[in-house]
Amino acid sequence: MSADSSSPAIEPCFDTLAVIGPGLIGSSVLRRARQTGTLARRLIAVEIDPAFRERVTTLGIADEVTGDVAWAASEADCVMLCVPVGAMGEVAATALPAMRPGAILTDTGSTKMSVIDAIRPFLRPDVAYVPAHPMAGTEYSGPDAGFATLFENRWCLLTTLADADEKALERVTELWRRCGARTKTMTPEHHDRVCAIVSHLPHLLAFTICGTADDLADETRSEVLDFAASGFRDFTRIAASDPVMWRDVFLSNRDAILEMLARFTEDAQAMARAIRWGDESYIVDKIERGRSIRRSLIENKQA
Known part of the structure; x- marks a missing residue:
């Protein structure tokens, strides 16, 4: 999927997307966003490791690179957690209080029930949460491992909560479709x-x-x-x-x-x-x- 100057411009899914954890999955999302221009107008990468921050900056796959989770969350209308599943709760505890009302939180964890349980205590009624799992990857990790076509024709599974925000689910689903993924919705247990x-x-x-x-x-x-x-x-x-x-x-x-x-x-x-x-x-x-x-x-x- 690439931008075609002869066709009408496609409105980005989000104004500002903050990707927390620009490893294989996160940096691939950022690369796709850079390549197509249809995911977000502004890209923020969040990484606690200074060496990785420097590498992301050098790669030029984000507009801003920071180690401040709360600041990035406060700037974004979509926050995507791309950290290991064991760290999801801790990162969400920092991100959620700073998020704007009406913003969307999503994740890319490959397990869902444990991630949802870890994040649930910090959820807010004015911030929608859409759990997701792009089923794509390689044996490599880190910012250099990503590539824009990683999700092409792969499945992204989106899981629904009892109080799911349907509009937020549609927006996150569309983001993954624009990444090239095929999407399906199912319960966390399934x-x-x-x-x-x-x-x-x-x-x-x-x-x-x-x-x-x-x-x-x-x-x-x-x-x-x-x-x-x-x-x-x-x-x-x-x-x-x-x-x-x-x-x-x-x-x-x-x-x-x-x-x-x-x-x-x-x-x-x-x-x-x-x-x-x-x-x-x-x-x-x-x-x-x-x-x-x-x-x-x-x-x-x-x-």
Whole structure:
């Protein structure tokens, strides 16, 4: 999506957008906003790390860069929290009291029930809150990791609260559509169960498999690293993800993750039995179902 000088100008979603935490997700939003000019007229990046602030300034992806959460929140009509899920409540506690009446708070956390619970004590009746989760990313982090097309044709899941402000939901949904994302609305509970199987469990397995490989005897371990095949390399790409972010995800969505892990463990044990007893039909069925899911992802433009 790029601006076309021959077509009418598109009114930005917001006048001032404050992105708190310009890492992979936050800096990608800022880059998209810079590229299209349709997200906000003014961009504020908030980062507590002075080195990252300097880098964001050098990259030129925001009009103003600051470490002052309250000041940025007071200037914006939309505040987007792009910090690790474990820090959402603490940052919201600083941002919300400073926000303008009528402004919108949103977040990009990959768990929703825990984030909503952390933010809820600080919510105000005159500030709408729209929880969101753009399901896009790479194994890289920091301001340099972002790119304007990160969300292109990826899903952004928006979750509804009992007292949801429909107009605020529409505005945040439109922002993500202008980022290139496909959007869907669901309850926080359903979101967390879905993400436990499609995102959180795969990461948990990748970290665990790489840990198992690292614990092997020295000779075998060196061969694993020397002769790693494509399947193992795929696991290592996922396992290279930010450890603090994923620690917070695992702990904040523990119930749904443990439920899915238990179901996976049962299926893994069933596969082990099939291999032990030579149950070819069971093994082939599992492989075929995996192939079918892969084909569906390709057809749905998610692979």
